[in-house]
Amino acid sequence: MPGTPLPTDGVIGKLKPDQEAALKSFWKEFLNLVDESPEEGSGAHSAAMESAGDKPGKDIPKDDAAKEKLKAEQEMRDAKLAFAEYGSKRFMDAYWRFIAMDDPDGIMLRFLRARKWSPSAGVAMLAACIKWRMGSDVEKIFEKGEEGMQNADGFIRQMEFVDETQEIGKTYTQGTDYYGRPVTYIHVAKHRTYDQSAKALEDFVLFQMESIRCLFAPPVDKVVIVFDMTGFGIRNMGATHLHASLRHHNYTDPRRQTGAAFSPWVFQGIWKVLAPMLDPVVRNKIQMTKSTEDLCQHIPKAHLVKELGGSSEWRWKYPPIVPGENASQQDGAGRKKHQKAREALISEYVGLTREWITSDDENVAKRRELCVDRMRAQYHELDPFIRGRGAYHRNGNIVGNGLVVWNYPSPSEEKSEGEWEVRGYETCREECLLRAKQIGEELRATAAA
Structure with a gap:
């Protein structure tokens, strides 16, 4: 089968003895960190805490292993500062909101794998992630839903776009790749910086990533992102903010790390400039495609939207917010x-x-x-x-009991439904x-x- 298979090593149900031992050590260190922290935090981010959390500058080592160690140490300092500021009770409330419908071990294993099975480094990364989520008010954004966020400058406009002939979304999620990973499309040419404020764009990305999480069907824990570069121009450069926001969220939470497939018919020259600037881990996840055939190495043609050469007649249409849906x-x-x-x-x-x-x-x-x-x-x-409810609830993709439903209509000339x-x-x-x-x-x- 084409594409990148789902991981089979270091996942729930397939742990080796040393991996299970590392998972137990991870839990022990995490719970010790919680036990040793004050239940109530200071409630304020002091100048001293800010200074203590500063990332080192000129002293960054060149050796990759030393860099990873330094990063883990910084994440642990940040984590301890988070406990001092928020307290263990609020921290753990945020942690369990983060777990949501998942198996907690599955979440812990993702951080362990991301830090090469080092329990201390994995705990530090997880704690830093929870701190970031609290600071970014992720829970408040997804609690409001689209109904509660609809008046934010440009928030809903990310999913709605009206040109001279049709309504189409700048970004939406539809269908799966060969292994069940949801596919998110970003039509870069439809993104314009002036359509929304930077805050609305950031909030929109956070809400979308939390919504897409509901479209995962375990053992799937990643999303494929297709950047459609057709018609890309200078006016669309603001779309890089969306890309940067997605990448930031991915760095913070390894569950979101994406296998990204690009569709850049006119992007080859720009990519040569951008590629060296990206983190190698991120860069290696990006696969350039020049044709529908290339894309179909990742996504079945019957699942691929017609706009990119697929055979599915499905088209995105933003479902209106239903008053009182929350x-x-x-x-x-x-x-x-x-x-x-x-x-x-x-x-x-x-x-x-x-x-x-x-x-x-x-x-x-x-x-x-x-x-x-x-x-x-x-x-x-x-x-x-x-x-809060969103488009994927109203479209019937998110059933509400953990099931996820996708529809791939056949071309009109075919008899099948x-x-x-x-x-x-x-x-x-x-x-x-x-x-x-x-x-x-x-x-x-x-x-x-």
Whole structure:
């Protein structure tokens, strides 16, 4: 099969003994960091804290290994400053909002892999990520949803674009690559700097990345980004801000690291200038394509939008915001009920994790696995109370129980109705509850034996 396969090493269910040991060490260091921090923070970012968090300048080493060590040390300093400023309670609230419907081990493993299986460096990177999310108000942005953000200067305009003949989005996500990764299209020629403020663009990128996360069907944890450079000109240079924002988000959270495919018919010369400026890790993820055939090495032709030579008749049309679509957020009693249930599960999971760190008992691991399934199922009940709805909810891509649906209409001259793709069965709410029930029965049978 073409394209880049999903990773099979160092992922849940396929850990080697040394990798599981590293994961346990990661959890131990992370929980120790939390335990040793004040529950309540100072609530202010002091000049002393700012100075302590400054990145070194002239003393940056040339050796890559030394650079990585220095970066990890800086991330750990930043993390400790975050605990001093925000406190462990607020930090952990942000952490669990970040986990959302995922298996916490899956998140931890991504940071471990990103830091070459160094628990200390991985913990530092994770903590720095949570600090960044709190500072950027990520949770507030996705809680508002499109209804709450629609009056921000240029926010909705990123998804709407009206020219002389048609309405089309500057950026949208549609379909998957060969391995189930969602495909995000960015039509650079439709981006103009004056269409929105820099803040609206940044908020839009954050909201989109959080929305795209709901389109992942485990074990998928990355997105393919197609930059369509057709018609690219000087007036579109502001689109690089969008690219930079995406890259920044990727650096902060390895879950978002993207396998990016470019479609640059007139971009070859510019790329020769830009490529040396990019981080090698980022640069290696970018694959230049000159034709539909090249793109189809990554994305099935039946999934590729017609605008780029695909056979799917699907076209982006922004679904209007439905007044009151976030009504669940006004139900204070309902939110409190579901949040309390989640907090109870989190407390149980943390307790089991502390036990699992120092235990080889298979029953402890199973009880922890059962708790994960219950947490994942319960999150889908809580989600409408804390996450604003968006275009992918209204279009039916995000079902609400963990399933993701894509539609690929066939060309009009064909008799078939096209293709429907449903992903996420293994981790949807119903499957998680069924698996939890089965594990519970196994544990009871073991206890009775």
